[in-house]
Amino acid sequence: MAAVIHGAPITTFDLDTLVRVDQGNAQRLLQALSELDARYREHRTLLQPTQDDILAGGHMLLMTRAGPLDVLGFIGDGQRYENLKSASSEVDMNFGMLRVLNLDALIRQKKAMDRPKDRAVADLLEEVQRSRKEVR
Template identity: 35%
Template sequence: MGPISHSQVEELRDALQRHSVQYLFIGKTGALLHGFPDTTQDADVFVHKTARNGQAAVNALQELGFELTPQQIAEIRRGKDFVQLKNGPFDVDLVFAPDGIERFEDAWRRGADIDGYPVCSIDDIIASKRASNRAKDRETLPRLRSFRDYLREPGRARHPRLPQLPARDQER
């Protein structure tokens, strides 16, 4: 598959929201939503690791046409650290425990609402890429840091913070 399109990310956002999934866009998808000039092959989604949320994510993905295997359903329900999905209309990486970020609740407090998309802060995106230490992330980090500096320039508009995270169930 080629790069994921903005309309596909919008479809994913809408399905996750219809099913009340608590999530943030992270990784390069999150950076793109901040305005980072690049492309990505998949949607990176940081999913809050709770019992209810895992099932809600399964429901949203199935609604979109993902043909989830029983193993993938079980992994999503239990919040396996990383679940890569290539069996749908586009590729999605579900991340329940991203490198460099301790707790979903903390990332949520630092996150932003960018045109209706819940997105990790650029600092959390950078921290996660730095902690993963993959070659492709090491290559991207200098450009991401430069982009963060651009976002912090005086006079640049800031994205609104996300609303308080509803207390539904406890983190696993």
């Protein structure tokens, strides 16, 4: 969603969220996931995430009543929430505030993921960045 917020002409089917991995946040996140009826997407049974899953700091690929949600403990080359918070800002999304990586940081992280789809998005974001500079 961050790429879309920055103006990249792409569609996305899930929401990726980088979370702070600590006890207090894990409890709040688990409550929110419970309210969304979150379940692991790739599990044959209806397995719900646990607080231990969140505290492990990995990736949880979930399905919720609102759609697919990827809860990530790190992105790119191992960057965690604490490392990237200063490279983000809050955006009002009409349903509440959402913290989004700035364009430079998002491009760096997409490149660091080194997957074809992320490289393609990084290229689109660089085009958005160039077009913004041309307008100025």
